[in-house]
Amino acid sequence: MVLLVHPIACSHSNFIYHLRLFITLKHSTMGNEFTTVIQVSKQFLSSEEIRQSQESSLMKDQQYQNYVLKKQEVMRFLRFLIIRLKFPIRVLQVTSYLFQRFFLFNSFRKYSSYSHEIAVTCLFLSIKMNDCIRKSRDLILVAHDIRLSPPLNSDDAVKDESDLTHILAENKVDEQRKKVLYFERLILECIAFDFRHNNIEDYLIKFSKTLSLHPQMGYLSWLISVDAMMTEVILKQSPHVIALSSIVLAKLLYPEIFTDKTVITELDSLDLKYSKFYCERLQIYESVNEMMEFYMNKNQLPNSFLFDYLPKDLKFNDLVINLKLELPNHFDIPPNKRKAEATINKDDLFYKERDYEIGKAGTILFVYNND
């Protein structure tokens, strides 16, 4: 299905660069060269595809570690911003997806200093996709205040959004708004104008009710699913897989942390049939594995919503490491099948740093799939 046609035709200076990478058809009229590109929206990517994309956007300049640190900082900033503006937490899902997707296809070295502006733009797009409309001005004003005086702890009282310690001047707000509009266009191109999305939260509640989970277990699964939104899992797995993986991880964690016998007895008799929920064993294994890696990183824990809820004296890192060691046996997955196989074309421009000149000099057809 064709989503958008962007017909601008004129001479194109970078055309030769693309010629080397694609089977190309050159056409010129009256001295002008015309180019048409079809861009497929790939909502979900494999680990190999993510690594391949990061090769040009992050690895090239040895920026990966800086990106990881910046991402942690931005996720914390987004947490404060979402809560201060009273948004439902589900908006974090699309926000984080867009932010991570942006830095797959764009150089981190070039855009790292705009990370917070990009995060605000992702949130702005996400709230539109979730029908929680606010003006970009409101986001910019509160974001500025949070950047300059962030809350110290997650236990801090939430200030009213009008209670601003640092007020941004009107001309600066206009400047920021222009940046948001600029990045909005870049992000939309990165996702091929594909606005389809399903909420993890909706599936999680429906699954937990179908499984008649105890409310405590439901709450634990929900906190895990919110944490999962901050990981690369959302680039790889569909929302229903993440929802079920959160329940699976909660089932593993609960007896290790809490002692409520009613819940533990209920969990013992809980029979999780992945196929009933249209999920595959390997998908769940990969997701749970990656979520555990998030909890194993001590630097990530201040960002975790689950961590706030856990007993303060719990050695959570050690607990997760032990559980992770047992994970392949738990899922009964043979060693040779612990990673999904995929072959990708490394020369494909899809995995290269995005060139926004294409849209200026030719036509891009954004399509949902390549049928």
Add this chain to the structure above:
Amino acid sequence: MDAFEARIHFSDMLKILMPSQQSVTNCTMYAIKNRHLQEDFHSVILEVLDAVDLNVRINIFQFVDSLIASGSAIEGHPFVENLAQDLPVILEKVVPVNNSSKAFVNIHSSFHILAHISHELQLKDTKEYEKKFNLNETLDEETTDPLKRSWKFLLQQKALLHSERYASEENAELNPESLTEVDTDPKLRLYTLSEQQILARMEADRERHKRAKEKLWMVTRESYSLSLNEFENINDRFSSLQDEDFKELRELKRLVNKSFNGRSQNSEYKRLKA
């Protein structure tokens, strides 16, 4: 501007108050800016409510809601205590006790506004009262709390409206002319709306509904973590998987497979001849 001038200006603002966000915000900002005159402004609100028609009265009630929300957010909570104390009086003016069915025109909008004020002032039983309102039940308990007294009055009025409507449906068909009929009693004239006012009211209600929808998604949290209470609210929104959900899951799996299968193909980009 001295106190007398501010009073006159505030009174004029209230008399022409519209239900739009801009109009209500302007009026709220003016009141907050002159919060040292809160006693004066409070009496102006009560006076103006007696002098205007029902359309403007509901707009003023909307403004009261906005003023309570803004007042609660600033130091000293100006206006909040006085307005909360006089809520039953204000509500009696907005939904007047009268035999005419026209006096009930503000009841539904008042319900939404009162529910919002109750959330703002953290009244624990709000959900229960909202349920009672929808079931046309009354509140029997005796209370001195002004917010609870307001609910008691509103629930009483709703039950009365329900019984009157039920009776009128049984006895006679509604005469459309009676809707625009002008009452001879000058007091009752304030409750009578002209055709133009009815149209304006429809537009205002649409605007109010739109604004209510804008705020429906808001989640107020005390700290920067996620509470069990928030989860329970989300939990109430969905039931277990139904046939439709299974269809959706099947479709989602197909979509995911498509994205996965696409990986084996050589190129996500294809260049065509223009």
